[in-house]
Amino acid sequence: MTDNTYLKRLFQAYYRELKPNIPVISYFEQREFGFIPWDKQIMIRHLSFKTPGSLLKELIENGPRHVYSSGSLYLKPDNSNMNKKEYQGCDLIIDIDVDHFYTSCKDDHDRWYCKECSESGKGMPSKCPKCKKTKFKILNWICDNCLKIAKGEIMKLVYNFLIPDFGVKESDIKIAFSGHRGYHLKVENEKIRQLSSEARREFVDYVTGENISFEVLGLREIGLNIYGLIKSNIGWSQKILTKIENIVNNYSNVQLEHLLLKFGLKRNIITSFLNSKDDFVETISKNRSLWIIPNFGITTWNTFLNGIIHEIGAKIDEPVTVDIHRLIRYPGSLHGATGFKVQEIELNELEIFNPLNENNENLNPIVFKSKNIQKIEIIETFVPPTEIAGEIYGPYKKEDKVEVPHHIAVFLLCKGVAKTL
Amino acid sequence: MSIQMELIYHYPWLPSLNIVFSSIASQDPIEFITETFKKYSPTEIQERILIIFRAAFENLEQIMDYKVDQLNIHCYLILKILLYTLNNPVITNRIANLYSKITYEELINESDAYIYDICMDLNLDIKYYQLPIEYGIRIIKDQREILETNFRINYIDYLKLSANMRDEYRRLVNNPLSEGYVFIQKRNIIRLLQEYVRQKLILKQEVDKTTLDAFKSEVLKVEEFKEMHEIISNEWALKEEEFEYSFELDFKSLKEISGSYPPCVKETLKKAQEGQNLIHTERLYIVWFLNSLNYPEDKIINIFSTLPDFNKEKTAYQVQYAKKKGYIPYSCQSLKSYSLCMAKKYKDELCLEGYFSRKYDTQREIKHPLSYVRIKQYRISNIQKNSKNQIKKND
Numbered sequence: 038m039t040d041n042t043y044l045k046r047l048f049q050a051y052y053r054e055l056k057p058n059i060p061v062i063s064y065f066e067q068r069e070f071g072f073i074p075w076d077k078q079i080m081i082r083h084l085s086f087k088t089p090g091s092l093l094k095e096l097i098e099n100g101p102r103h104v105y106s107s108g109s110l111y112l113k114p115d116n117s118n119m120n121k122k123e124y125q126g127c128d129l130i131i132d133i134d135v136d137h138f139y140t141s142c143k144d145d146h147d148r149w150y151c152k153e154c155s156e157s158g159k160g161m162p163s164k165c166p167k168c169k170k171t172k173f174k175i176l177n178w179i180c181d182n183c184l185k186i187a188k189g190e191i192m193k194l195v196y197n198f199l200i201p202d203f204g205v206k207e208s209d210i211k212i213a214f215s216g217h218r219g220y221h222l223k224v225e226n227e228k229i230r231q232l233s234s235e236a237r238r239e240f241v242d243y244v245t246g247e248n249i250s251f252e253v254l255g256l257r258e259i260g261l262n263i264y265g266l267i268k269s270n271i272g273w274s275q276k277i278l279t280k281i282e283n284i285v286n287n288y289s290n291v292q293l294e295h296l297l298l299k300f301g302l303k304r305n306i307i308t309s310f311l312n313s314k315d316d317f318v319e320t321i322s323k324n325r326s327l328w329i330i331p332n333f334g335i336t337t338w339n340t341f342l343n344g345i346i347h348e349i350g351a352k353i354d355e356p357v358t359v360d361i362h363r364l365i366r367y368p369g370s371l372h373g374a375t376g377f378k379v380q381e382i383e384l385n386e387l388e389i390f391n392p393l394n395e396n397n398e399n400l401n402p403i404v405f406k407s408k409n410i411q412k413i414e415i416i417e418t419f420v421p422p423t424e425i426a427g428e429i430y431g432p433y434k435k436e437d438k439v440e441v442p443h444h445i446a447v448f449l450l451c452k453g454v455a456k457t458l
Numbered sequence: 459m460s461i462q463m464e465l466i467y468h469y470p471w472l473p474s475l476n477i478v479f480s481s482i483a484s485q486d487p488i489e490f491i492t493e494t495f496k497k498y499s500p501t502e503i504q505e506r507i508l509i510i511f512r513a514a515f516e517n518l519e520q521i522m523d524y525k526v527d528q529l530n531i532h533c534y535l536i537l538k539i540l541l542y543t544l545n546n547p548v549i550t551n552r553i554a555n556l557y558s559k560i561t562y563e564e565l566i567n568e569s570d571a572y573i574y575d576i577c578m579d580l581n582l583d584i585k586y587y588q589l590p591i592e593y594g595i596r597i598i599k600d601q602r603e604i605l606e607t608n609f610r611i612n613y614i615d616y617l618k619l620s621a622n623m624r625d626e627y628r629r630l631v632n633n634p635l636s637e638g639y640v641f642i643q644k645r646n647i648i649r650l651l652q653e654y655v656r657q658k659l660i661l662k663q664e665v666d667k668t669t670l671d672a673f674k675s676e677v678l679k680v681e682e683f684k685e686m687h688e689i690i691s692n693e694w695a696l697k698e699e700e701f702e703y704s705f706e707l708d709f710k711s712l713k714e715i716s717g718s719y720p721p722c723v724k725e726t727l728k729k730a731q732e733g734q735n736l737i738h739t740e741r742l743y744i745v746w747f748l749n750s751l752n753y754p755e756d757k758i759i760n761i762f763s764t765l766p767d768f769n770k771e772k773t774a775y776q777v778q779y780a781k782k783k784g785y786i787p788y789s790c791q792s793l794k795s796y797s798l799c800m801a802k803k804y805k806d807e808l809c810l811e812g813y814f815s816r817k818y819d820t821q822r823e824i825k826h827p828l829s830y831v832r833i834k835q836y837r838i839s840n841i842q843k844n845s846k847n848q849i850k851k852n853d
Contacts, residue, residue: 169820203613204638228583228614236617238797239630246631248795253632259599270594270605271634271641326597 040450040457041075047447048371049100051404052093059096060369060381061089063225067110067125071364072101073373080105082364085114102373105364108223110230119362126230129237130365131244132357133190134219135183146178146421157418176454178421179218179375181393187219188387194222194351195384197276198244205229207384214380214392214402216372221365221379237359246350249273251342255326258335265328265338268321277342278321280349285314300344306332310341371404376447378402394426407443414438417454461579465572468526468564470534471658472579479531487539487673491680494532500682504689506533507540510560511690514552515697517767519559526564536683541659543674543687548733548764549694550660555735555767558656565648570608573644576651582619583612584647585639593634593641609647610639619650622657624737624797656735715751718834720827721804722793723747733764739788739796745780747787750828755781789826808833 052059062068070084070092086092096104107114108130112123135143144160151157154168164171191212199205211223232240242248254274255266268278288296290311297307310317313330320328328338357363366372366379380402382390395401403425415437422431423445430445438458441449449455461474476483482490495503506525513521537557541550565573570586577584590606597603613635620628627633634641678684719727726740736744741762748758755777762773790809793799801809812823813833824830 164820171821201637202635204636228612232614232617233621235621236614239617242629242631243635248629248797249631250626250629250795253627253629255596264597264599267595267597271636273631274594324595324597 043457044373044376044447044450045075045100045102047100047376047405048102048373049097051371052096052100055369056093056097057090059089059093060367062106062368064110065089067112067114069107069109069111069114069122069364070367071105072099073103073105074099075102075373080364083115083117096370104367104370106367107362107364109361124361126227127232127361129224129226129229129232129240130357130363131194131222131224131351132215132219132354132365133187133194133222133352134215134217134354135187136177136218137354138352140183140186142180142182143177146180148176148419148421150174150176176417176452177218179393179423181391181424183218184392188390190352191220191222192387194244194353197349198351199224202243202272203240210384212382212384212387213366213368214377214382214390215366216370216377216379216402217375223365234359234361237361241353241355241358244351245353245355246273246346249346251339256335256338256342263328263333263335263338264326265320266342267324267326269324273346276349277345280345282318282321284345284348285318296348297341297344300347301340302337302344306337309333372451374451376405376444376451378404393424403444405444405447409443410440411443411446412438412440412458413446413449413455414458415449415455420449420454423448461575464526465575465579467528467530469561469576470531471561471655472576473581474579475531482531482535488677488680491536491539491677491683494536495680495682498529498532502529503533503536504682504686506530507537507686508689510537510553510556511549512693514549514556515693517552517769519556519767520563521556521560524560524564538659539677539683540687540690543670543677544690544694545670546694549690551733551735554656554659557659558652561655562648562652565651566645570644573609573647577611577647580651580654582615584615585610591641593636605634605641607641607643609642609644611642611647611650612638613640616640616642616650619654623649623653624739626796660734715831715835718831718838720809720824720830721800721806722798722827724804725800726798727761730761730764735767736765740798741776742780742785743788743793743796743798745777746785747827749777749781750786751831787827790824793827 066085066087068085069082070086071080071082072084072095073080084095086095107127109127110125112125114122116122139161146159147161148159149157149162150173151165151168151170152172152174153170154165156165156167158166162173165173195210199210200207205224205226209224209226209229211225213221213223215221251266254272254277255264255270257264266274266278268275284293284296293311293314294307297310298304302310309330309332317328317330333341357365368379368381370379371377372379377392378401380392380400382400386397386400390400392402395403406426415433415435418435420431420433422429424430425445425448428442430439430441433439433454446455446457450457461472461478463478466472466475466478485493506529509521537553541553544550565576568576574584574586587608587610590608591610592604592606594605595602596605613630616633617630630640678687723744726736726744729740730736730744744761745758748761755774758777759770759773762768763770788796788798790799799809800806808830809824812821814820815822824833
């Protein structure tokens with residue numbers, strides 16, 4: 038039996054056990070479904086199911102590697118021609134996945150291998166430092182820190198944007214742990230479903246702060262003076278200036294210096310800022326528009342404000358939100374790259390939810406958790422340590438033969454870094 | 459909700475028209491036209507409609523003596539039928555532009571209560587406050603102005619109405635948004651309504667020519683309608699000549715390279731060709747882009763001749779001025795920030811994936827539309843060279 042067949046049978050067993058308690062998404066029969074099987078890397082799309090029972094039957098029969106459903110509603114979800122599906126609207130989908138942004142721990146646990154020149158290294162480079170090509174094989178790893186950062190981004194999105202600015206009701210928000218390195222958030226509301234792709238682009242710009250015009254918000258150079266934003270102006274002006282106040286009031290000079298270097302400011306400019314920061318915060322709090330910091334011209338202000346925006350904006354996977362025909366992981370299904378469940382979480386459970394060490398069994402995404410020991414062999418050059426439920430397994434190297442609990446074995450097999458013995 | 463009759467006379471594009479005048483709404487269009495010409499003076503109908511077409515052909519932004527009686531409803535519907543039968547996107551865009559501007563001028567004088575009623579009739583989620591609410595301060599030098607308004611509009615409706623207006627200040631991210639509602643000045647709501655009216659008049663071009671021809675042959679049997687149709691067609695034909703209306707981008711003296719244009723240019727030119735209105739940044743971009751490629755001035759001016767507000771002298775001045783100043787087109791980054799980048803829409807491989815630079819021995823992004831043209835031209839010349847070599851080999 039191949040490892041894929043073994044995993045497929047495990048997945049089938051999971052779905053059999055799940056019966057009949059598979060989560061049911063709204064407008065179930067109007068959703069398009071898609072599966073990725075174990076034997077080939079293709080998405081089988083344009084499927085539909087009349088009832089959750091018929092979906093579960095399919096999952097039990099085929100135990101697919103990945104299971105997806107559409108954010109969109111269609112009258113004919115199984116029509117293979119997108120134009121003939123009779124689109125009815127699409128939930129607002131937001132994907133926050135640490136694959137798409139930098140976290141410092143990636144320098145420890147993520148690995149890349151250049152497909153062109155075979156160079157390898159740690160972290161998340163944009164191109165191979167040796168051959169400058171961009172074709173990589175990436176081995177990204179799950180880590181508690183990354184997942185905390187992803188959760189922080191979801192919280193930021195909900196409490197800084199969706200609820201206060203967009204007036205989204207908590208009851209319309211559905212959140213799920215993706216089963217790997219992030220979270221999905223869906224807003225289900227009749228009116229929001231009617232947003233066009235272009236309107237969703239505007240939504241993305243709003244929550245990320247992309248395409249903000251500082252000039253429209255009030256930043257301008259008149260003569261030798263710079264006039265800036267006003268804190269009492271509702272919207273992004275207020276967000277930016279509140280953030281600046283928070284940073285200046287709570288960061289030490291060393292932390293501030295580090296942050297401003299990250300923004301791309303030069304040392305002499307940073308020194309100017311540090312010398313004038315208290316006056317500047319007073320300017321902000323008193324709604325004064327004349328901004329005076331020595332050495333700060335309009336370009337420097339733009340760089341500085343762009344850096345602040347980056348701190349405020351939610352780090353979402355933008356194309357997912359803009360694309361109205363995207364499929365997303367079905368809640369309750371298993372993620373084929375980890376063997377973890379796509380776990381739905383209520384908003385009030387989010388703060389304490391800990392996917393890699395969850396105490397509440399109803400929310401625990403690690404469904405194959407077991408103390409049974411399984412013997413496997415490592416087939417990847419290097420496998421970073423994996424910390425699940427407070428236990429650390431690894432690091433491992435190629436040809437290591439290790440005995441690990443069942444859920445760790447499933448995880449390493451799903452990751453494709455080990456084989457059964 | 460019930461809406462005052464005079465509002466429907468004044469603004470016949472309101473959805474309530476179909477309810478209040480359900481007999482008209484359910485009527486066969488040809489029957490409707492025949493009855494209208496029987497019920498009202500054909501001369502007056504013709505006068506009212508032709509004044510709009512003539513003003514549009516002359517690129518006027520207003521018409522004199524806009525009447526707001528019951529006949530206005532009939533004239534509006536006949537105007538829509540005329541646009542359908544004329545089936546000319548340039549005319550449609552001009553009429554839509556003018557008619558929506560007339561609407562703006564009418565609406566701007568309406569009371570807050572009427573604007574609110576109109577928004578309600580359009581099923582817009584809008585909040586009206588008797589006393590204005592503050593949403594900020596504008597300070598210019600020593601002048602402080604409290605920003606306040608009586609209106610807030612749900613962001614979903616705001617986005618729907620502003621979808622085709624890409625000015626920076628209209629972007630959601632640059633607007634005050636709280637609890638799902640955008641704080642909006644009355645004049646800006648009216649500007650959104652203007653856009654609604656414009657879009658309502660821009661009919662989709664009839665794909666099924668047979669249906670259109672069948673309808674035309676029937677409706678043109680109504681003598682008064684036929685006469686009006688002919689007058690408009692003839693007057694437009696003269697206008698076309700006057701504007702030397704053409705959309706040929708090739709020029710004989712230099713190499714024709716329009717096949718190498720980036721998608722942002724193709725999209726803007728397509729819009730111009732269809733007679734759609736171009737926003738300021740689109741106009742500047744096209745002029746600067748084509749100037750950079752040394753396109754002849756008259757050819758550039760001709761591109762703009764299809765626009766609803768074309769003015770030959772003004773355009774010529776702008777093109778010459780830009781040339782004199784040597785402005786270069788926006789970079790890709792600026793185009794993205796102006797929402798003019800069409801790389802994703804056109805799924806353009808070169809824009810999306812960049813190119814491999816032998817000089818730097820690395821994959822590089824396209825950062826400027828002129829670089830796009832240069833690389834496309836380079837690739838084309840390589841293909842041509844290779845095929846010549848192939849032919850030689852075969853020989």
